Amino acid sequence: MSVADQSGDARSESFTSGLSVSDFAAVLAMGLEPVGLVQGFCAMQSSSYAVGSLQRNLSPYREARGYVENYQCPHGMVAGEHRMWGQNYEQYWVEETWNQGFASASARMLDEATRLGAVGVMGVVDTQSTLAGAGVTEFHFRGTAVRLAGTDSAPSTPWTTYLSGQRLLKAFEAGFAPVSIVTAVASVRVWAYCITEYLLGGGGISAWSQDASTVEIDQVVRAQSQARALVRASARAQLHGDVLQGVDLIATQHEYEHGDIEIQCLLRGNRARRVGDFVPLRAPDATVRLS
Amino acid sequence: MSAPFDPTASDARELVRTALASGAAERATGAATTSDLSIDEELNLHAIGWESVELVTGYSMFSTPVGLWSWGQGEIVAAAQAHANAFRMAAARISDEAAAAGAHGVVGVHVERAVHPSYTEVSLIGTAVRPIGAGRVPATRVFASDLSARDFARLAASGWEPLGLAVGASFVYAPRRTMGAVLQQQSQNVELANYTEAIYSARELAMERMQRAAIDLKGTGVVEVKIVEGPMAFASHAVGFAMWGTVVRLAGSSHQNVEPTMVVSLDDAALAFDAATLE
């Protein structure tokens, strides 16, 4: 069913939804009603593979943008394979690709929701699939559009949230109104200089000297910490004073070849606005379930 | 908050309607916070007078000497050192970040650890928390705990407080059997005493290190100890043991009983028939 067909049906009795029965019950209890399953796609060409190998031929002193950190070899001895310098750099072009993919796909989902006259989209699920080799990443968002029961028109841009059903109701009860889903990405590449390369390969300390002190690999630790800081800063910049709840932060590390590491941090969460005070929970009853 | 928002309204419909209306009408006024806690956990935390402040992380990677995992005897000391150091640094960093955000502790710490042939890495992610509106404390007094916010709240309600993570790990080479022994034992059912001893002591070492860490934190107990053990994926003749848990002590004068009641759930048990155990 195309978007156009769906919006034609919006005022009829039938609807589609990705909600479970208990979530559906919660939606009704909240005075909302589902109007349809909405989704948005966007496929982006990601150029990270090509650019990654290009970087190596660039000077460490190229124009800095985003996070860049240089590591200079302290040895001064020159051999063809000796890595005289190393660099941690933010792959802002990868981040831009992802951010645009997220933005386009979610805008399309919102567009569908708006056409259905929805006030919000709940139970959002997002997936990113990479067609490796082709260098294409596909972004996909879907969720259930809802409107206020008995109301036809939506006043403004629909809100979005990963929460659905009872959990969303609890958020309302806790004094929060959903604003939007938040996605953020950080991509940092590590091009190891001689010392990092040496340590990643198992250092040079003999395994047989039992008191050998182990060494922290500073360059990678810096890159990992920066990637985590960048992704959180990017999410924070989207909050405008609201709170971010239920955050999921996933950090992955991929070593393309020895001493060439890509770190990606992906963050998603729910931006919510405080509209009332927390009402303290009644002290919970401790129970033991007999089965 | 001029909108007539009444969270105690018995009618959920009215509550949602007013919340949405005031959400759309007003701009945010408070300080932005980030948290990976679920809404249930936020509520649990609030019930004991704490709040979430910020999502915090700690990461460390330590190099281990080349050739470490090839055949040898006894404990692989450097591997245990790298593991301990990586944990210590990652924990220190997550506490630093939490202290900088004005928090008193980190709950729900998600522990990821990986032992590679030439390096060991530890990644910690959790939510920094503090008693509502409380002031700053130095990083050394900020605890990191892998207990969920719910469990943290439950422990606090019973009079206990977390002090930090205690970790212990050890790696050993499996002892070799001589050819004679192999032939002799081939058709026998016997205990391999030297194996038992090697594995046993390695596990004991890991436990002992975890306990030492707990004592150093002035704890009186370690709860929810996780145990990861088994042969290393890249070197099957080496066996690794790692265990960690949250160090706790009684904060008040005595333990508060929870006095549970028994309940019978009317939910359908989601039981699948397991052909292997016939259960």
Place this chain on the structure above:
Amino acid sequence: MTDHANDLPEATEHRLEELEHGLFTSDLSVNEFLLVKEAGFHPVGLVMGSSIYHTGIQTRKWSQSQELTKLTEAMYNARELAMNRMEEEAAELGADGVVGVRLDVNYYEWGKDAAEFIAVGTAVKAEDGVSRRNKLGKPFTSDLSGQDFWTLSQTGYAPQGLVMGTCVYHIAHRGLGQTLGTTGQNVELPNFTQALYEARELAMTRMQDESARLGATGVVGVRLEEKSHQWGSHTIEFLALGTAVTKTGEPVTLAKPTTIISLDN
């Protein structure tokens, strides 16, 4: 059981010493910890026992269903050793019992036909100082979770020990003629039925014998596990496990349970 049981490694002694000075460790969840406290016990430490056993071969007759007594013995002794060592640790801590016992089997690549049997649990001690050890004067053991342990304490029963019975059985291969004869038919295979039945009976009976030795009134939470370990599909170990319990003089505090429907997803 054997003379191995009394010599705990040196590292263990040191670790246990720390535990005696007031620190406890436990793999119980927070909920279980609170319920163990509720039942009037305090955790004193994570205890374990381990035994690496070489389970050799035993000649099997292709066409005959029979118990492989040597293997049965090996499987039993290995677990018994692990359990005894765990009890030993608990006794050293002055514990009254061990809850949440898990019995695991690990296989290592380097040890062909060698398996490690491990028993891990949390040693507990009664807070009122009255000994709750079993008839044999040893700490009781139990595979009950913290929740079940508390519930059991409400019923006026006390655990005595984790009891087990095992039986390794070889199930006959069928002759080629028989296989052809029954291909495409839905028929009962009497030798299979008979063999499985007998093996389970043996395991259960042995478990009950253990419980009788503890003077128990009954066994709760019995599980029957079937494992082929590394012997191929025709040789199966049947393992019966449960917690032997006796009635205590303590008053039954069992309240009428409330019925609920959980709204959790």
